[in-house]
Amino acid sequence: MSDCCANNPPKATTQVCPQCKTNCKNVEMRTLYHQVKFPENQGIISNSHYFCPSKNCATAYFSIAGNNIPKQHLTTYRDIQNDKLCYCFNIDAADYLTAPSTNRAETIKHFVMLRTKSGECACEIRNPSGQCCLARFKQLDKM
Numbered sequence: 790m791s792d793c794c795a796n797n798p799p800k801a802t803t804q805v806c807p808q809c810k811t812n813c814k815n816v817e818m819r820t821l822y823h824q825v826k827f828p829e830n831q832g833i834i835s836n837s838h839y840f841c842p843s844k845n846c847a848t849a850y851f852s853i854a855g856n857n858i859p860k861q862h863l864t865t866y867r868d869i870q871n872d873k874l875c876y877c878f879n880i881d882a883a884d885y886l887t888a889p890s891t892n893r894a895e896t897i898k899h900f901v902m903l904r905t906k907s908g909e910c911a912c913e914i915r916n917p918s919g920q921c922c923l924a925r926f927k928q929l930d931k932m
């Protein structure tokens with residue numbers, strides 16, 4: 790499976806979420822600026838930030854300097870609660886998992902793979918993790 794973010798390899802830094810102790814990957818500042826709502830986006834401090842992917846954790850982004858941005862301040866807050874699978878093309882995990890037949894699920898996945906390959910995804914700004922949405926498809930397929 791191709792990775793849309795391959796031409797921009799994410800720095801593999803991780804930090805443990807101060808609230809829930811989940812391992813969190815770092816995100817680019819541009820992800821934060823697109824994810825955090827107004828007026829909270831006005832107060833973001835440029836620093837290395839990490840995204841907590843845990844749905845039940847109130848923390849969205851945190852920095853080593855101690856900044857903490859709650860998930861409720863994100864434009865994608867509802868999507869996170871609804872297990873959004875692909876933020877670029879608005880696909881919920883439920884849509885994928887309950888697709889009427891395996892073929893339908895395959896179609897959805899191939900659509901996302903194709904669009905991603907063509908550079909038509911926008912994971913870096915639409916996905917709160919800043920990570921490629923296809924990674925989540927891979928995780929679900931393993932379940």
Ligand SMILES: [Zn+2]
Nearest residue numbers: 806809841846
């Ligand atoms: Zn957390």
